[in-house]
Amino acid sequence: MKVGVSPPSTSVGRFLPGVSIMDRYIIGELIPPFLFSVGAFSSLGVAIGTVFQLVRELADNDISLGLALKVFALQLPYYISLSLPMSILLAALLGYSRLASDNEITALRSCGIGLYRLVLPAILAGLIVTGAAFTLDQVIVPAAHYEATQTLDRALKGEATVLGERNIIYPEFGKVKRNGDREASPKENRIETLIRLFYAEEFDGTTMRGLTILDRSRPGFNQLILAESANWNPQDNIWDFNNGVIYAIAPDGSYRNIVQFEHYRLPLPRAPLDFVQNDRDYVEMNIPQTLEKLALLRQSGKQKEIRKASIRLQQKFALPFASLAFGLMGAVLGSRQARTSRATGFGVCVLMIFTYYLLMSVGDALGLSGIVPPWLAAWLPTLLGLGVGMALLQRSARI
Incomplete structure (x- = not known):
């Protein structure tokens, strides 16, 4: 029996000049x-x-059709990004199944070409899709998704909500000297504790209002600051407080001093302002923005939020590589069976995607609880997918 291989598409050859x-x-x-x-x-x-x-x-809510179409267009890149790993899986499954059903896989293997070599194009395609997904996730999706959220919120509520926050609480942790322990070394004589608690009733994008700040940064001296409003002064790197009072609290809990003011400047860190301005969904942040939020969370000492941010950061690397794992698995599974219909391939694809996201949820739970490190929680489904793909490839290559 003679089996021929059709000539390659000229358009594909034009874009891949150095490929066989x-x-x-x-x-x-x-x-x-x-x-x-x-x-x-x-x-x-x-x-x-x-x-x-x-x-x-x-x-x-009677929003305009034009605004709805704008939100639709801005949300589309996010769903295209989600579809890329699924698409390379279904494409590899259907493409290699077609080659197998027409005995082209058999003909190529009879010429001495091993299965490892035959799945290489799928791996190459998976790497290309991985790069496309990573670029889309970092360059287009965060800005588009954020703009879609803001556009819809402005239409429904009349203002942007990210820069219109209420009930802002920001704890700051640090190391302070341990009181009364003179025998301990300087390093041992410091403990991790809450040094500052910042609360604001609302933030309109420029001004904090209804502030209460507990400052415990100096051993033996605590102060409570109440103010009507405050603004960050970027030129002098200082907070300008308006219409408030400062209570200096003695170690026994009594008020040692009370200062009322109309305008007062305090050299407190701008971390609370950074925290509220970076309070986006992780989908709306790229890697540098996620790193900034992670640094702020580490100052706050919120361990669960720190673990969550660390997992989301690692997922921004791990999720695009799912395309590589799916391309490998789709090629191996497709080369082992006769022609697969689109309906059957779609069903297999949905099952594998469901399994992947189930594993991602398990990894999330393990990572948030601290059972596994954040990098493993994020990479768990992708690493398992690559492992299953390699195992299937090794097994099929022996047949």
């Missing part, structure tokens, strides 16, 4: 189902996550 004919041919087989999958999964995601909400807002 076989690789270009296989990648050409992956492109149509990949594009179909991106459209299908993106449409499904945006319909469930955005369209239903926008239709409800159009009916209940």
Whole structure:
């Protein structure tokens, strides 16, 4: 029996000039189902996550159709990003299944080409999709998702909510000298404790209002600051407080001094301002912004929030690499079976995606509870996917 291999698409060859004919041919087989999958999964995601909400807002709050279309367009990159790993999985599954059903996999292997070499185009495609997903997640999705949230909030509430926060609480932890322990070394004579507690009733983007600050940064001297409002002065790196009172509290709890003021300047850190200005959803932050928030959380001492931010930071690296794992698994599974219909491939793809996100939820729970380190919690499903793909490849290569 003679089995031929069709010539590669000229368009694929133009974009991959240094790649062999076989690789270009296989990648050409992956492109149509990949594009179909991106459209299908993106449409499904945006319909469930955005369209239903926008239709409800159009009916209940009388927002304009133009604004709804703007929010829809701004949300679309997020769902395209989510669809990329699923799409490369379905594309590899359908593409290699088509090659297997037409005995092209058998013909290539009879020519001495091993399965490891045959799945290399899928791995290459997975790496390309990984790079595209990472770029999309860092450059386009955060800004677009944030603008979509702000646009809808302005339409519904009349103002942006991220810079219109209420009930802001920011604790700051640090090391202070241990009282009465003269025999301990300077390093041992310091303990981790709450040194400052910052509370503001509201923040309108420029001014904090209704402030209460407990300052315990100096051993043996505590002060309580109450103020009507405060602004951060970026030129002098200092807080300007207005219409307030300062209570100096003695170690026995009595008030040693009371100072009333109309205007007072205090050299307190600007961390509370940074904290509220960086209070975005993690989807709306890229890696540098997530690192900034993580640094602020480490100052606050909120361990669970620190672990959560650390996991989200690692997921920004791990999630794009899911495309590599899915490309490998799809190629191996597709090469082992006869022609797979789109419906069957879609079902297998949904099952594998569900398993991946279930593992991601398990990793989240383990990481937030401190059982595993944040990097392992974030990378767990991707590493398991790569492990399963390599095991399937090794097993299929022996057949």
